[in-house]
Amino acid sequence: xxxxxxxxxxxxxxxxxxxxxxxxxxxxxxxxxxxxxxxxxxxxxxxxxxxxxxxxxxxxxxxxxxxxxxxxxxxxxxxxxxxxxxxxxxxxxxxxxxxxxxxxxxxxxxxxxxxxxxxxxxxxxxxxxxxxxxxxxxxxxxxxxxxxxxxxxxxxxxxxxxxxxxxxxxxxxxxxxxxxxxxxxxxxxxxxxxxxxxxxxxxxxxxxxxxxxxxxxxxxxxxxxxxxxxxxxxxxxxxxxxxxxxxxxxxxxxxxxxxxxxxxxxxxxxxxxxxxxxxxxxxxxxxxxxxxxxxxxxxxxxxxxxxxxxxxxxxxxxxxxxxxxxxxxxxxxxxxxxxxxxxxxxxxxxxxxxxxxx
Numbered sequence: 209x210x211x212x213x214x215x216x217x218x219x220x221x222x223x224x225x226x227x228x229x230x231x232x233x234x235x236x237x238x239x240x241x242x243x244x245x246x247x248x249x250x251x252x253x254x255x256x257x258x259x260x261x262x263x264x265x266x267x268x269x270x271x272x273x274x275x276x277x278x279x280x281x282x283x284x285x286x287x288x289x290x291x292x293x294x295x296x297x298x299x300x301x302x303x304x305x306x307x308x309x310x311x312x313x314x315x316x317x318x319x320x321x322x323x324x325x326x327x328x329x330x331x332x333x334x335x336x337x338x339x340x341x342x343x344x345x346x347x348x349x350x351x352x353x354x355x356x357x358x359x360x361x362x363x364x365x366x367x368x369x370x371x372x373x374x375x376x377x378x379x380x381x382x383x384x385x386x387x388x389x390x391x392x393x394x395x396x397x398x399x400x401x402x403x404x405x406x407x408x409x410x411x412x413x414x415x416x417x418x419x420x421x422x423x424x425x426x427x428x429x430x431x432x433x434x435x436x437x438x439x440x441x442x443x444x445x446x447x448x449x450x451x452x453x454x455x456x457x458x459x460x461x462x463x464x465x466x467x468x469x470x471x472x473x474x475x476x477x478x479x480x481x482x483x484x485x486x487x488x489x490x491x492x493x494x495x496x497x498x499x500x501x502x503x504x505x506x507x508x509x510x511x512x513x514x515x516x517x518x519x520x521x522x523x524x525x526x527x528x529x530x531x532x533x534x535x536x537x538x539x540x541x542x543x544x545x546x547x548x549x550x551x552x553x554x555x556x557x558x559x560x561x562x563x564x565x566x
Contacts, residue, residue, distance in 0.1 A: 242497070253281075256305060264281070266510060270507055300320075311479075313338065319484065346499050347513045351446075353443060378442035393415075399472055
């Protein structure tokens with residue numbers, strides 16, 4: 209009798225330990241109940257979260273370890289993700305969709321998102337979320353300069369410096385007609401020169417002057433990361449997360465400088481949504497909550513991606529690797545919903561003034 213009682217006790221202890229291993233202390237109230245519901249579904253389909261971008265692989269690993277739910281992902285690109293959701297509206301396949309923030313609002317307009325307010329939703333700045341939760345930003349990047357010190361003797365400190373003849377054929381950035389970061393650069397230069405979303409000509413005029421100066425080496429169509437790492441680009445205008453990746457992951461270290469322009473710059477947020485009618489809605493909600501939990505935001509930070517939550521305390525092992533908070537104080541949040549509405553006009557004006565296209 210004692211023998212059987214002992215076995216039963218051991219079995220009970222094993223069950224309790226397993227339950228604790230699966231869930232442990234809750235990240236937020238109601239997490240365990242939602243996780244139980246999610247585990248009854250058929251996994252999680254996460255659109256446009258390629259594992260090598262924004263440290264998504266670390267979030268995949270953390271989520272799967274915590275809940276035992278398998279994530280299936282794709283890497284479509286922001287615009288293509290919205291198109292895919294639209295095509296699948298009668299038979300949705302995705303549970304969540306991630307994109308450059310303006311594409312999140314485009315998805316809302318097409319009616320393919322489901323309102324959902326995840327944990328910490330109230331902490332996200334108003335301009336970085338749909339009030340009903342159709343999309344909300346989860347991390348952001350900042351437009352910066354990255355300078356290869358082996359190719360550039362004196363590091364430029366601001367936008368005006370880039371016009372100096374000593375930077376002839378040195379500057380590279382992405383085309384604003386095809387890339388989100390390219391459009392972000394247009395807006396960054398606009399605010400740095402006294403403009404706003406109603407006066408984007410301020411930034412475009414500056415970029416036209418930069419082009420005319422002969423200091424633009426190339427306007428690229430696709431990401432320039434590999435070219436920069438190989439030493440082919442003297443001055444790269446890009447996101448800070450690419451800069452940190454080049455310094456700390458690609459191993460360039462002190463051979464590069466990272467500069468937030470003295471005249472100011474902007475942040476470029478990335479958003480995510482719950483897909484309307486997705487096959488695994490509880491898993492989708494669990495995933496979105498995890499992303500905005502302290503653990504999920506911390507995993508972004510460990511990949512040198514700045515979390516969206518204001519005042520988020522950076523992990524100790526990366527905190528001192530970011531530029532000082534005082535430098536980031538020069539980075540402005542903008543109304544990207546409005547920015548989306550004037551993007552086509554801005555692209556046309558940029559092509560006309562910078563490239564001389566009709």
